[in-house]
Every structure is written in C-alpha cells, then in structure tokens.
Amino acid sequence: MRESKRPPTDHWRGPRKQRRGLRPKRPHWQASTSGRDGPVILYGWHTVKAALENPARKFHRLLATENVARRLAEEGVKLPLAPEFVRPEAIDALAGPEAVHQGLFAEVDPLPSPHIGDLSPQGILLVLDQITDPHNVGAILRSAAAFAVGAIITTARNSPEASGVLAKAASGALEYVPVVTVPNLARALEVLKDKHALVVGLDSSGEADLSALPLYAPLALVLGAEGKGLRHLTRTSCDYVARLDLPGRIKSLNVSNATALALHIASKTLRA
DSSP states (O other), rough: OOOOOOOEEEETTGGGGGGGTOOTTTOOOOOTOOOOOOOOEESSSSHHHHHTTTTTTOEEEEEEOHHHHHHHHHHHOOOSSSSOOHHHHHHHHOOTTTTTTTEEEEEEEOOOOOOGGGOOOOOSSEEESSSHHHHHHHHHHHHHHHOOSSSEESSSSSSSSSSHHHHHHHGGGTTTTOOEEOOHHHHHHHHHHTTTTTEEETTTOOSSSSGGSSOOOOOOOOOOBTTTTTTTTHHSSSSSSEOOOOOOOOOOHHHHHHHHHHHHHHHHHHHH
C-alpha cells in the first residue's frame, strides 16, 4: 500500500496548510495547558496595561503610539521589552479595523491553566458550560474580577480562546482571575463536590429562586450557553438548578448580565 501524502494534522484543527491566519516561520510560542498554541493577541489600554503589570505574562511584541507610550511612562508602568512606535493604522492592520485598540497592541504567551485538582475552592467559582461568544465570556471575566471570583472553569473545546476580542471585553480581568480548562465538565463538577463546593446551575426554568437557596461557600455557579442553556449532563450534575426571579415582562437576561446579577445575589447571601 502506498503511503498517504495527506498533510499532517493536529487534533480538531485540520490540516496545517489550511489553517486560517497561519504565517510562515512563526516563532515557537509557549503552549498553554488547554492545548492551544500560538500567540495571545491583546489590545486596548486596560487590557495591555494589566498584562504589563502581570509578572506571569511573557511578552514577545509590544506596539504603541508615541502618546500611549508616554502615558505608560507617566503612570510608571515597567515595560518588559522596548515598544515599537507605530501609527494607529499599523495596529488597525494587525487587530482589525473594528478593534478599539487605543494605540496599544501586544503579542504574549498564554497564561497557564491551573489543574482542577489543584484548586482550593474558596468563595465563589464560575463554571461555563460551552459559552462560545467571546464578548460574553470577556464580560463574564470582568464581572468575575469585580466580585473576587476565585476561578473560572471552562471546557477546552467549545470555548473561545483567551485572546483578541475576549481579552478586550475582559478589560484586564484575564490577569486577575485564573481560568481552568477541563476536558469534561461533569467530571470537573464532581471534583468540586469532592472539595465540598455547593454546585448551583442557573437556568430560567430552575426550580428555585437563587436568592432563596441555602447558599454556602465554596459555591460554584454554573452557566449555560445562550439559547441552549445547561446541557443535560451538566444540569444533572448540579446540587440545585436555580433561576433569577425578575419583576419585569422579560424573564431572562443575556448570560453575561445574568452572571453579574447572580454574583451580586450570591455575594450578598454569603456575607449575610
């Protein structure tokens, strides 16, 4: 039998020659523990500034307009490498014309993902069940940082990469909230239960109002994807499935808004 001439492939990613956006002679970036490789793209003032202030970030490239570089110096931000001074149009070409980059762009290594077994759950954790919209995940990260969430747990597949649009929407929160990627969400929930966490799924059809449940820490709030909600196995793995009682005509919220409200309710209940 003749040997196949098909190009080599990576699992789930298709032939290397057919990958979109692949550039020849790309540097060997540090791989993240989620199995994704390649540089993380960051842009925007809050996003890049937070990364610059995070010693765990390894920078490979930093582009800035002269005005933004001056502002970084005035605020005492230490730079891990010399920036390339460019005009805004040069960053437009890299980040895309719709990206609100504010004159700052970086290529960095991804942050490592902690192992689920190494977590010491305290306070509130968030679990994302295949939420794929990077704007929503970024907004959820921002709320998580605001409410001092201990970690966000998500699946390695069917979740957006922590780069670009997601990072911009998170507004620096990627540097403050650990993101744990797992191959199997139901098993991850069992690990959290073994660590004495209360696991509460959020769904508009939940049997109880979240504010009426006997919540205690550590608490894992599980959120489902837009439209689909919680998958069946995820739902059955929860200790409770709760809803958010809303007084108006509309009884459901965008998942990122629902997360912020749920975090407010849970935080208030745990402090009581």
